[in-house]
Structures are given as structure tokens and as C-alpha cells.
Amino acid sequence: MSLVLPSLLWTLLGAAPTASDPLCAGRAPCQVVETLHGGKDARGQPLRVVRLDLGWFSSDDAPEEKGRKFGAGRRAKGSLVEDDCAASEWWLVSPDTSQLLLAVCNDGYGSAQKGEDVVKVKNGLFSHVQSGGDSQRWLHTRVWRLSPLERVREGHVNFLMGQDDVEDRTAWDFSTLQGSRFLGPETCQDGPFAPNKRTLPYLPRVPLDAAYVDEGWKRVGLGTCALQAKNVTLGKLKGARDASLKALLVAPGTLILEVRDNLWVGTGGKTWREEDHLELWLGAKSPEALTGCGKPEADERLVQWGISITTGLVFPGYGPPRGELGVERVELRGKSGELEGYRLKLTLPGRFAGIGIAYNDSDESGKPERTLATSPLKFSRPETLNIVRDVPRAEGTCVVRGQALEVVVAPPRLQGLEVAVLPSGPSPSVAHGR
Incomplete structure (x- = not known):
């Protein structure tokens, strides 16, 4: 036996x-x-x-x-x-x-x-x-x-x-450029400022060629090559067509956004907080390096811009922000010519290590009924932003397929039949320590 x-x-x-x-x-x-x-x-x-x-x-x-x-x-x-x-x-x-x-x-x-x-x-x-x-x-x-x-x-x-x-x-x-980092709670003396548990999605930064960054973005959608906003920080989404937001960094200071909605509300830029608008938050430090204990230090404080969706006008928000935020936009129309959304190119001022984007959907109430964000965004809190993840060409890139971007995973650089395909240890960009 x-x-x-x-x-x-x-x-x-x-x-x-x-x-x-x-x-x-x-x-x-x-x-x-x-x-x-x-x-x-x-x-x-x-x-x-x-x-x-x-x-x-x-x-x-x-x-x-x-x-x-x-x-x-x-x-x-x-x-x-x-x-x-x-x-x-x-x-x-x-x-x-x-x-x-x-x-x-x-x-x-x-x-x-x-x-x-x-x-x-x-x-x-x-x-x-x-x-x-x-x-x-x-x-x-x-x-x-x-x-x-x-x-x-x-x-x-x-x-x-x-x-x-x-x-x-x-x-x-x-294969999707999607990922996140979960951080457990910190033990803080001033507990009210500390978050519970944070799951911070990565915002991918994929360097694309000048032709796309300059003009191609106007004709080519983000497709599968972007972060899909899934954090509802205010209200509830009524359905899949109610509102959506995608984001992709295509250069060190260039952000492409796609916003879709089934009803557009504008006030001509007079009261941007009461109409459909975007919020852009930038932080000098990466949120994974912050505990969330206590009030942000001077070098951790965020700056905020408001962007009217229907006019493209920019308004200073919290901070106050310095520098100039460049905004270009094109309309996204359906087969019957109906307005489905907008694609925006933002040229960001200065350096940043954390970033957060939110779309505030007003519908007909005259105030935001729901907020859809790329991270678990909290007002003025730098530890709730997205982590920027640079995607090296050795991992993959985004290519134009038809009218949209598509993720292409890079093949491994094989060094011989007797050299292992899988590296012996974890990728530094994935195996973080605290």
C-alpha cells in the first residue's frame, strides 16, 4: 500500500x-x-x-x-x-x-x-x-x-x-490598465481625520504619440484604454446611461476625459457649481504616501478647478490653484445627431503626484444630484486621490483601432530558452511596501 x-x-x-x-x-x-x-x-x-x-x-x-x-x-x-x-x-x-x-x-x-x-x-x-x-x-x-x-x-x-x-x-x-491599491486603517490620535479603509484606483499614464495628443484625441475615443470612474460619492446612478466618466493621462501633463450623460444642464457659466461640471483635484504628494491622520500639512494641500461641461469655462476652486489650466473639448454625438457627451483635453499646470476627477450631474434640480469620481474623493483630502501609474512600454501601450484606443500588451523580451519568462521577483510597481 x-x-x-x-x-x-x-x-x-x-x-x-x-x-x-x-x-x-x-x-x-x-x-x-x-x-x-x-x-x-x-x-x-x-x-x-x-x-x-x-x-x-x-x-x-x-x-x-x-x-x-x-x-x-x-x-x-x-x-x-x-x-x-x-x-x-x-x-x-x-x-x-x-x-x-x-x-x-x-x-x-x-x-x-x-x-x-x-x-x-x-x-x-x-x-x-x-x-x-x-x-x-x-x-x-x-x-x-x-x-x-x-x-x-x-x-x-x-x-x-x-x-x-x-x-x-x-x-x-x-490587459485592461485597471488596478488599485488597498490601504488598511491607520491608528491616529486625531481619529476623525483618518479614513477607514481606502481603495485607491490607479490612473494610468500611457505616453502616446504627438499626433494623438495634438489632434487625434478629437476623433479617437478612449475605448478600453482608460480608467472608468466607479466611485459614486453623492447620490445614486439611475442607470447605465445616467452618467459616465473615463480618464487617461497621455503625457506627463495631459489628461483626456470622456463624459457622457442623458441630460445636460448649463447656466452659461454663471453658476458653475449648479450645472453639470467637472472637478479636477491635484496633489503634490502621492496619496499612498499619506496616512490621512490629521489635517494635511502645507506641502500636502490640494488645489481644485471647476470646469463647466456645457461651456468649457474654467473656474478656480479650493486652494486657490496657481497656474493656468488649459481646456479643449469636442462634442460626442450619436448616430442620429443627438448630443451624448464631451471629450476634453486638459493641459495641467505644474507637477503633481496625486490626481482626482469628479463629474457632478445636476439634471434639472439646479444642484448636483450625484457625483461620479475616479477615486473615493473627499473634499480637500489628499489621501483620497488616484495614484498615478506610469505604464512602461515594456508592459504595453494604447493603439488606435478604428475610432477608439485599445490596450496592447507588450510581448516579453525573451533572453533565451533557458532564461525564465517570469522574473524571479515581483515588479517594483506592484509590490509596494508601507
Whole structure:
């Protein structure tokens, strides 16, 4: 029975442990301990993900550079207690070739020595969850598409062992440019100023070519390449057509907005607070660096502009703001010629690290009935703005497809079949610390 059970277990996992696979040739100690179905590639050929158990490295022989095919210096037995690390590799195998996906050497990933690497393959997606830490634990998740090879999602979580409350969580979807950072509550002496728990959406900044920034924005919609405002900070949305707001930074100081509504209310710019209007808030510090404890310091204070939707006129608000805010706008009309919304190009004054945009929908009441914002915006509070996330070209960009922008994920820069596709550690822009 003791011999049958392990064989049955490996059968259920998808493979029996074996050292005869070509991936193990000349690499003892080496065993194939798992084979997972990876779907099919673009030519319809079957894909497999093969996991190799490559034994242990001693603390003296452990390789400094992770993310490559492991070489010599391994032995069959080891122990975390002795600061050894367990070597594993995951390979993407097709009938034509084999590509190293991931190489890890698990040394416990922290003083608690409870670190793990959990890999799953489903619907053509490869997910890797790595955990570690000490009394403060962390989880890092990465999801990649196997064909074509490209990033899909990434996230990081910090929490205290034995407690349910999450201290910090980040998430980013490369295919949609959507993501957020969750910050747990701070313990403040002046509690009334402290927020409860904050989930701050990222506002993506994707550098686009001069042709789009100068004139193309007038004809090309934001499409899927933008942050969709989902925070209703006042009132309620009556339906999908009631109001919507999209935002995208397309240059260091250039913001494109799309506002749609089913009823437009204007006063000719005389009383902008009582008509349909936008609020733009800028902060000198990123909101993730702020606790929300106490009143904002002098160098943390926000400035605000009001923008009349129906006229495009700009009004100084809280602050007071300095510099000139440039506003251009075009009408968005439906197939029958009806006015559906406006697309605006804002040229922002000065430098900023936090930003928030809100659309105030007045309908017919003469005052805002609902406010739709890109973040959980609170008046004058810098810790409630959006976090600006610069999207490097190595991750992806936005391209014009038809009459709208579309996200295109950048393919990985493969450095060779024996260099792992997935980096050995988390992306700095995703794995934040506090």
C-alpha cells in the first residue's frame, strides 16, 4: 500500500515522478513531479507545463542570480533549518521546443520558513502564487497567458499572521490598465481625520504619440484604454446611461476625459457649481504616501478647478490653484445627431503626484444630484486621490483601432530558452511596501 499510494497521487496530479524526461538529462538530481495541460498554441499544437524538482542548494552554493536554468551544486537532500533552498523549475513544452517559465529556490522566503510556490494552469493561463514573510506575511500573485506569452495580472498582499485584516493590497491588470491599491486603517490620535479603509484606483499614464495628443484625441475615443470612474460619492446612478466618466493621462501633463450623460444642464457659466461640471483635484504628494491622520500639512494641500461641461469655462476652486489650466473639448454625438457627451483635453499646470476627477450631474434640480469620481474623493483630502501609474512600454501601450484606443500588451523580451519568462521577483510597481 505504501508503494501504490504515491503512484496514485502522482497520477492524479498529471504525471508520475521520473528522471527520464529530456528536461532532466544530465541534471541529477532531477525529477518531473507534475505535468499540467496548457491548452494549445496559435497553430493548434498542444502545450504542457512541466515542473521539475531539482533538489537542494546549500546556503554556500545557492545561486545569487535567480530566473535561470539551475546548474551544478545541487544535492538530493537539504533542510530549511540549515538555510538550504529547494530548487524547482516550470517549463512550457510544445512539440517543437521547451521554454523555461519560472525558476525558484525556496529558502522559506522569510524567518517564518513557511514560504510556498503554488502554480496552477487553467484555460491557457499560468498562475504563480508565492508566499513568505515572518509575523508579517505576504502573498505575491502573477498570471501569464501561455500563447501568446504575455502578462495578464499581478498583485501583492501584506497581512499579519493570525489576523484577517489586510494591511496592504495592490492589483494590476495589464490587459485592461485597471488596478488599485488597498490601504488598511491607520491608528491616529486625531481619529476623525483618518479614513477607514481606502481603495485607491490607479490612473494610468500611457505616453502616446504627438499626433494623438495634438489632434487625434478629437476623433479617437478612449475605448478600453482608460480608467472608468466607479466611485459614486453623492447620490445614486439611475442607470447605465445616467452618467459616465473615463480618464487617461497621455503625457506627463495631459489628461483626456470622456463624459457622457442623458441630460445636460448649463447656466452659461454663471453658476458653475449648479450645472453639470467637472472637478479636477491635484496633489503634490502621492496619496499612498499619506496616512490621512490629521489635517494635511502645507506641502500636502490640494488645489481644485471647476470646469463647466456645457461651456468649457474654467473656474478656480479650493486652494486657490496657481497656474493656468488649459481646456479643449469636442462634442460626442450619436448616430442620429443627438448630443451624448464631451471629450476634453486638459493641459495641467505644474507637477503633481496625486490626481482626482469628479463629474457632478445636476439634471434639472439646479444642484448636483450625484457625483461620479475616479477615486473615493473627499473634499480637500489628499489621501483620497488616484495614484498615478506610469505604464512602461515594456508592459504595453494604447493603439488606435478604428475610432477608439485599445490596450496592447507588450510581448516579453525573451533572453533565451533557458532564461525564465517570469522574473524571479515581483515588479517594483506592484509590490509596494508601507
